[in-house]
Amino acid sequence: MKRIARSFGFAFVIVGRLLASNVTLAQFDWLPSWNDGPVKQAIIKFVQTTTDSKNAQFVPPEQRIATFDQDGTLWVEHPIYTQVVFCLDRVPAVVKQKPELANVEPFKTVLSGDREAMSKLSTEDLLKIVAATLTGMTVEQFQNEVRTWVATAKDPRWKRPYTELTYLPMQELLKYLRANGYKTYIVTGGGQDFVRVYSQQVYGIPPEQVVGSAGATKFGYDKSGKPILIKEPKLLLNDDHAGKPEGIHLMIGRRPYAAVGNSTGDQQMLEYTHAGDGLRLAMIVLHNDAEREYAYGPAQGLPNTKVGTFTQSLYDEAKKNGWIVISMKDDWKQIFSKQ
Amino acid sequence: MKRIARSFGFAFVIVGRLLASNVTLAQFDWLPSWNDGPVKQAIIKFVQTTTDSKNAQFVPPEQRIATFDQDGTLWVEHPIYTQVVFCLDRVPAVVKQKPELANVEPFKTVLSGDREAMSKLSTEDLLKIVAATLTGMTVEQFQNEVRTWVATAKDPRWKRPYTELTYLPMQELLKYLRANGYKTYIVTGGGQDFVRVYSQQVYGIPPEQVVGSAGATKFGYDKSGKPILIKEPKLLLNDDHAGKPEGIHLMIGRRPYAAVGNSTGDQQMLEYTHAGDGLRLAMIVLHNDAEREYAYGPAQGLPNTKVGTFTQSLYDEAKKNGWIVISMKDDWKQIFSKQ
Numbered sequence: 001m002k003r004i005a006r007s008f009g010f011a012f013v014i015v016g017r018l019l020a021s022n023v024t025l026a027q028f029d030w031l032p033s034w035n036d037g038p039v040k041q042a043i044i045k046f047v048q049t050t051t052d053s054k055n056a057q058f059v060p061p062e063q064r065i066a067t068f069d070q071d072g073t074l075w076v077e078h079p080i081y082t083q084v085v086f087c088l089d090r091v092p093a094v095v096k097q098k099p100e101l102a103n104v105e106p107f108k109t110v111l112s113g114d115r116e117a118m119s120k121l122s123t124e125d126l127l128k129i130v131a132a133t134l135t136g137m138t139v140e141q142f143q144n145e146v147r148t149w150v151a152t153a154k155d156p157r158w159k160r161p162y163t164e165l166t167y168l169p170m171q172e173l174l175k176y177l178r179a180n181g182y183k184t185y186i187v188t189g190g191g192q193d194f195v196r197v198y199s200q201q202v203y204g205i206p207p208e209q210v211v212g213s214a215g216a217t218k219f220g221y222d223k224s225g226k227p228i229l230i231k232e233p234k235l236l237l238n239d240d241h242a243g244k245p246e247g248i249h250l251m252i253g254r255r256p257y258a259a260v261g262n263s264t265g266d267q268q269m270l271e272y273t274h275a276g277d278g279l280r281l282a283m284i285v286l287h288n289d290a291e292r293e294y295a296y297g298p299a300q301g302l303p304n305t306k307v308g309t310f311t312q313s314l315y316d317e318a319k320k321n322g323w324i325v326i327s328m329k330d331d332w333k334q335i336f337s338k339q
Numbered sequence: 340m341k342r343i344a345r346s347f348g349f350a351f352v353i354v355g356r357l358l359a360s361n362v363t364l365a366q367f368d369w370l371p372s373w374n375d376g377p378v379k380q381a382i383i384k385f386v387q388t389t390t391d392s393k394n395a396q397f398v399p400p401e402q403r404i405a406t407f408d409q410d411g412t413l414w415v416e417h418p419i420y421t422q423v424v425f426c427l428d429r430v431p432a433v434v435k436q437k438p439e440l441a442n443v444e445p446f447k448t449v450l451s452g453d454r455e456a457m458s459k460l461s462t463e464d465l466l467k468i469v470a471a472t473l474t475g476m477t478v479e480q481f482q483n484e485v486r487t488w489v490a491t492a493k494d495p496r497w498k499r500p501y502t503e504l505t506y507l508p509m510q511e512l513l514k515y516l517r518a519n520g521y522k523t524y525i526v527t528g529g530g531q532d533f534v535r536v537y538s539q540q541v542y543g544i545p546p547e548q549v550v551g552s553a554g555a556t557k558f559g560y561d562k563s564g565k566p567i568l569i570k571e572p573k574l575l576l577n578d579d580h581a582g583k584p585e586g587i588h589l590m591i592g593r594r595p596y597a598a599v600g601n602s603t604g605d606q607q608m609l610e611y612t613h614a615g616d617g618l619r620l621a622m623i624v625l626h627n628d629a630e631r632e633y634a635y636g637p638a639q640g641l642p643n644t645k646v647g648t649f650t651q652s653l654y655d656e657a658k659k660n661g662w663i664v665i666s667m668k669d670d671w672k673q674i675f676s677k678q
Contacts, residue, residue, distance in 0.1 A: 253535045
């Protein structure tokens with residue numbers, strides 16, 4: 001009974017504060033880092049409409065699913081995806097365990113530390129590095145490695161942990177949606193096992209609500225007979241482009257009511273979300289703020305990029321379909337969750 | 340504010356009743372259909388221990404995951420898996436759309452209605468039927484077909500909808516675990532898309548908490564340009580035997596604290612669950628009640644079966660490991676959720 005009494009006490013404090021401050025839940029500003037304007041208003045209208053039981057476009061709580069891309073949507077993806085940095089950083093440890101790799105490409109180049117040469121590695125080379133650094137260990141060993149790396153690695157430009165480079169406006173949006181009964185998911189082209197390690201701590205999203213590119217695991221027993229799962233170099237789900245709605249169906253089984261992305265890899269997720277009945281929210285972040293973060297497209301004449309490409313045709317599709325284009329420069333008062 | 344006020348009112352009624360009746364939450368019997376005895380006591384001890392914050396074996400709420408096999412664990416699987424009946428029932432509609440199949444095996448045999456001949460169909464034949472009846476349509480078309488079938492089809496022995504042939508003691512266990520912060524999942528060798536259609540209504544388990552054998556879908560556009568997902572005849576996850584812990588890792592990403600099954604297909608899930616740190620609950624149902632349900636093993640001298648095989652070696656492993664063997668005959672006062 002004690003715990004119940006305690007929850008009641010806490011709830012009373014909240015209710016008391018709201019009454020005292022004369023602010024209702026509807027008036028509370030959940031999105032203080034968003035500049036006032038059509039984008040912020042569209043988000044609020046979406047949430048108020050779909051949670052108003054008297055509205056024809058009301059969405060029952062259990063159907064309230066919102067999916068967010070991660071790289072470039074929830075946190076920084078330039079100049080190189082965070083998980084790729086992790087893989088490169090892991091190479092010395094892998095070579096230590098398998099010394100024969102030291103003189104074999106692409107490991108030799110990575111060990112040299114020559115950033116210029118590393119930036120020219122082919123996709124095939126990168127896949128070799130991915131296979132060597134993300135597979136061949138138990139899922140717990142991998143989780144421990146990621147946990148340690150995430151706690152210590154720092155972004156070279158901001159000299160801060162990558163986990164502090166999440167976008168404050170998106171963190172507010174996640175909380176706003178959850179406060180209104182939405183289940184928030186990450187749907188990422190990045191590795192599902194990688195993101196799941198820190199998703200709760202960084203975004204308040206539990207591991208089971210992370211959908212990402214996923215490799216197979218193999219059940220077996222270790223030398224002492226203990227059951228283990230070994231990460232295998234076999235891709236089960238390439239959760240990018242068409243793989244995003246396919247991954248959403250596989251892992252969630254419901255069409256989202258809201259989806260947010262920032263690149264061509266998110267196009268099909270946004271299309272799939274937007275094609276559902278009733279009111280849907282499809283949003284896409286335009287990185288047009290080189291000073292506070294990065295600027296890339298090539299939509300709207302922004303510099304071209306291979307990391308998080310946002311083409312002009314995707315921009316045109318967004319405008320034509322009534323998706324919301326978020327201008328990082330104009331819509332966000334503050335970029336990062338920790339200044 | 341109105342909704343908050345209403346929830347508070349409701350909570351007060353509950354608390355008031357508990358105080359008035361002098362019954363505390365801990366004393367309330369969540370498992371009235373379970374006979375008193377070591378099995379029921381072990382369940383209660385597991386729940387009380389893992390939810391007691393002062394206990395060394397306390398499990399934080401976010402880690403409380405419980406996984407349940409479906410066929411033979413939550414509902415009847417004999418003499419034939421319910422989903423197989425669905426597939427066979429769908430054959431006439433499939434042949435109507437593709438008349439050329441009428442004279443091709445195994446469709447010809449199924450159309451003949453000859454139960455004896457049907458029971459002799461090979462695995463290869465069944466896979467052809469599965470592919471023809473479970474793939475080639477949009478996910479929404481499939482969901483509608485399952486919804487219609489589930490609402491009308493009846494079990495021939497009890498002459499009642501299959502959804503009324505769930506086990507009352509298991510329904511109570513699901514509710515008891517959920518009332519104690521456990522997230523309940525179905526982890527089934529059956530089709531994930533099939534079970535997800537009725538899991539909320541039948542078990543109170545939302546579709547995103549159903550892990551099952553899953554086929555690929557293919558994202559595309561229909562003639563009007565609308566995005567669609569088509570079910571493909573390509574297996575992504577064979578969620579049985581070793582595939583169960585592998586599927587749990589893929590879809591949930593956490594090791595369960597409790598797992599319940601009834602056959603060799605659940606062995607690896609139980610091993611994986613039981614191998615975790617702290618207190619874990621691994622349970623396995625023995626179908627030894629031919630009168631009220633069915634009796635099959637071949638463990639403990641029960642008749643052999645191909646549907647839900649429970650071997651003697653699995654029984655011995657359960658006893659050796661301290662898993663709980665549930666005797667349907669002795670532990671359950673009532674079998675079905677609707678009498």
